[in-house]
Amino acid sequence: MSIAVAVVDASTPGNVGTIARAMKNFGLSELLLVDPPELDEDGEAYGFAGQAREDVLPNAREVSFDELVERYHTVGTTAITNDDERRHVRYPFRTPRELADSLEGVEADTCVVFGRERVGLHNSELERMDEVCTIPASADYPVLNLGQAATIVLYELRTLTVEDHQHPTEIDRAPQSDVVGLHEQWASFVETAGIVEERRQQTRRMFRRLMGRAHPTTREVSTLRGILRRAENRIEHPDRYD
Incomplete structure (x- = not known):
């Protein structure tokens, strides 16, 4: 299974760069952009991308929303909602950790889709997604910055994308x-x-x-x-x- 990341209609180039950097951190490389802003090599997108400016960001592909849903098993990301079993646009949903567990062993090419900074993905777009992922947050302020949200989700997916050589699980116990x-x-x-x-x-x-x-x-x-x-x-x- 491969995991791609898509950003839909981002208005801030810096957030695209931040997401590219998070992808590099957690072992992802395929970045897809729907209606992207101008990504100037001397602008904030490349400035925020860190080492992802060398490969992830320059290799990003511009695609249509239709291409996303036709080509990939799609996971739409959104803020936590009050939807329940009576309303199925944003329900049922998984947390990022539950998403990682559910994708374990899945062979289908998957794309995690992030929406606009202010309003996120529209209901008409979420309706076409295969799954919905939300980040549990305080009810007083559950809306996250786009770059922050992507970093949290991709961190949880690291178990599928990163070989953890930095943190060995075996303990070198004394004789x-x-x-x-x-x-x-x-x-x-x-x-x-x-x-x-x-x-x-x-x-x-x-x-x-x-x-x-x-x-x-x-x-x-x-x-x-x-x-x-x-x-x-x-x-x-x-x-x-x-």
């Missing part, structure tokens, strides 16, 4: 022998610190549970052991640290 050594160091410290004997076992058990949940790395274990060892030395030989 169990190192963790055992930490527990022994803690037991020694508890005794040196003067914790009464009947409380030592409880304290050791609490520390074991804490470390069990934390899954410490080798470096973390080494650092903790060093701190405990130094603390013991200060307790046993306070005169050396005056």
Whole structure:
């Protein structure tokens, strides 16, 4: 599946540049523009685009609205509404996170469509969309800036578009022998610190549970052991640290 982004009738070139930048941030490259403003290479669109000025923005294609709905599985974005099952122009809708989950494994080429800065997508346009996505926000002020809204939606879609090398999910847990050594160091410290004997076992058990949940790395274990060892030395030989 590929995911494209379309901007309909944007009046502010800067918002187009901001959306292009968000696309670059979150691994998207196909930008489609319906009735776009003039995008001057020396203007704010390119100024706001960051590194997206090198590829996303110059490769943007101008298309018609008809082409969007005929070519792609379309997701129209809009502010949260009061629609319910009795009104189906903007309902049912998904949040950005729900949208990402629903698109997982879908093979169809998809296009996320953003509307105008002031009024968004018209009801006549939303009626032709396959899905509707809204961003939950405060009821006191639920309307977001176009660039902000696009950034939020594309961030949630990153699970489909970005290989997350920057944030590894696997924990480099210290070898169990190192963790055992930490527990022994803690037991020694508890005794040196003067914790009464009947409380030592409880304290050791609490520390074991804490470390069990934390899954410490080798470096973390080494650092903790060093701190405990130094603390013991200060307790046993306070005169050396005056």
